[in-house]
Amino acid sequence: MPYLVVLGGGESGVGTAILGLKKGYEVFVSDKGKIKDKYKNVLKHFGIDWEESKHTADKVMKADLVMKSPGIPDAVPLVRELVKRNIPVISEIEFATRYTDAKIIGITGSNGKTTTTMLTYHILKEAGLNVGMAGNIGDSFAKMVAEEEFDYYVLEISSFQLDGIREFKPHISVITNITPDHLDRYEYQFEKYIASKFLITKNQLSSDYFIYDADDEVLVGWLDKHPIQSRLLPFSLEKIFEEGAYTSNDEIKITTQEDTIEMMKDTLALEGQHNVKNTMAAALAAKLVGIRKETIRECISNFQGAPHRLEKVLKIHHVQYINDSKATNVNATYYALDSVKTPTVWIVGGVDKGNEYKELMPLVREKVKAIVCLGLDNEKIKETFGNVVDLLVETYAMEEAVKVAYKIAERGDTVLLSPACASFDLFDNYEDRGNQFKNCVKNL
Incomplete structure (x- = not known):
């Protein structure tokens, strides 16, 4: 029986494990972090062998085939060792x-x-x-x-x-x-x-x-x-x-x-x-x-559109709140700022992936009246836009960011969450960030 090792116990990993089992593989799922309960339950239901919080090298290196979850870089030592031993490492797709x-x-x-x-x-x-x-x-x-x-x-x-x-x-x-x-x-x-x-x-x-x-x-x-x-x-x-x-x-x-x-x-x-x-x-x-x-x-x-992508949440006191949490890079935020037609309070920040914010400068000068930073490290945003907008405030939680934006925004303005960054410093993912934004707006 061929032996399939699945690195990563998330959506793609567990999906691969189920398909592998069905196609006659012996399957082992290994995750360096914790596996969510909903995925553990699926693995237990199918009787699939798994481990969490570690990769047992002996078990992994016996593989005939390895499926690596997309979140794991090629550069990690375990993957390099697999490649060195000519064990095929492929994606779920x-x-x-x-x-x-x-x-x-x-x-x-x-x-x-x-x-x-x-x-x-x-x-x-x-x-x-x-x-x-x-x-x-x-x-x-x-x-x-x-x-x-x-x-x-x-x-x-x-x-x-x-x-x-x-x-x-x-x-x-x-x-x-x-x-x-x-x-x-x-x-x-x-x-x-x-x-x-x-x-x-x-x-x-x-x-x-x-x-x-x-x-x-x-x-x-x-x-x-x-x-x-x-x-x-x-x-x-x-x-x-x-x-x-x-x-x-x-x-x-x-x-x-x-x-x-x-x-x-x-x-x-x-x-x-x-x-x-x-x-x-x-x-x-x-x-x-x-x-x-x-x-x-x-x-x-x-067509209704994708959630967390220029999603209109509510109008409060003639201020439109827009959830664009899916904007995890500068280009996505460019589209968002370009599509907003009114003075904007912009909530931005998170994990910077090598962002170059300067291309946003013309839009920020034209439309943004205030910036609310939402991230653990806001230095680059402050350096780029600190002298461009009248007001820049740092926050470290969604509720705080939304309350600050609410105080700043005036009749006819837009409050736009379009972070231009990944979410992993303060949130599980961009959906979590967008849902928290929507909940905080609804609680104003």
């Missing part, structure tokens, strides 16, 4: 893809991938296709493959998940954009991060498709130097294509070999120019799998 014949739409990018994934899934599901949504969102892909029989998967995939692929091949791949993010995992080399994102196209053939933002110089520059096999379908707010998606006056045009769909911009449920692009990417993917024009139009006009 790679493991799961070996056990499904479903058509896969794989979506990655620094920003917009969750919204694009959810919208694509929404269109396919409403059109009546037998489709699952997984990856970096919701259930793990491996767990779905173990328990369901879908014809299509829409997968949100992070660069960390792509780093461990060998044969993974989506029929349709999407890169929404590439901006510096997670550089701490890529030795602070932007080129390595770009290469990681483009792994989504690595195994594609000429019968497959690649949808991408043709306004993104990073994407276009990489494609010029590294041609890929799949058929290119660009989208743009500035250029016009024979095949792809573009805007003309107030219209969006989605063109493939079959025909063209035309939609008015003002019918889109999602606001902001970046969401025009997310919609173009999702509509192109939906058109490639044969969804009817009417269904696509209808779905993009009634």
Whole structure:
């Protein structure tokens, strides 16, 4: 019986363990930290061997195959030793893809991938296709493959998940954009991060498709130097294509070999120019799998959007509170500030991933009246914006940050939580941070 070791007892790890067991592996789950009770209960239910708070090297090194959870860097000594011994180390996405014949739409990018994934899934599901949504969102892909029989998967995939692929091949791949993010995992080399994102196209053939933002110089520059096999379908707010998606006056045009769909911009449920692009990417993917024009139009006009992404929480005393906790990098916060039309009290901060805040400077000068820092280390934010805004306050808990923002904000203002940073200094994750924000606002 082949021996599968799963490093990490979270969503992707436990999903892989279940699928591995079903496919005839002896499975061992090892987590250096604590495993959450809900995952322990699942492992016990399936009778899967596990350990927490340590990695027992003897047990790990006996593996025929290792699935490494995306949160574990390649550089850790245990992973290096496995590679040195020629024990294959793969990602959950790679493991799961070996056990499904479903058509896969794989979506990655620094920003917009969750919204694009959810919208694509929404269109396919409403059109009546037998489709699952997984990856970096919701259930793990491996767990779905173990328990369901879908014809299509829409997968949100992070660069960390792509780093461990060998044969993974989506029929349709999407890169929404590439901006510096997670550089701490890529030795602070932007080129390595770009290469990681483009792994989504690595195994594609000429019968497959690649949808991408043709306004993104990073994407276009990489494609010029590294041609890929799949058929290119660009989208743009500035250029016009024979095949792809573009805007003309107030219209969006989605063109493939079959025909063209035309939609008015003002019918889109999602606001902001970046969401025009997310919609173009999702509509192109939906058109490639044969969804009817009417269904696509209808779905993009009634889509609710992703939680924690420019989510309007409440209006209190004519002040709008917006939860954009999912903005874990500078580029995401750029979109948020760009979409706000009123004077803004901006709640920002957390774990800095090598952020360069200067690109936000024009928007901060134009729109931000006060900054509320929410993080354990706010030095970089203070250095960058201290002389730019009239008021900068440091806080160390969400309740405190929201109360301070409430005192500062005046009629007609917006209070925007858009941290531009990871959440792990004060919160479990960005969802926890966003939920705490919403609760604190509701308690004002």
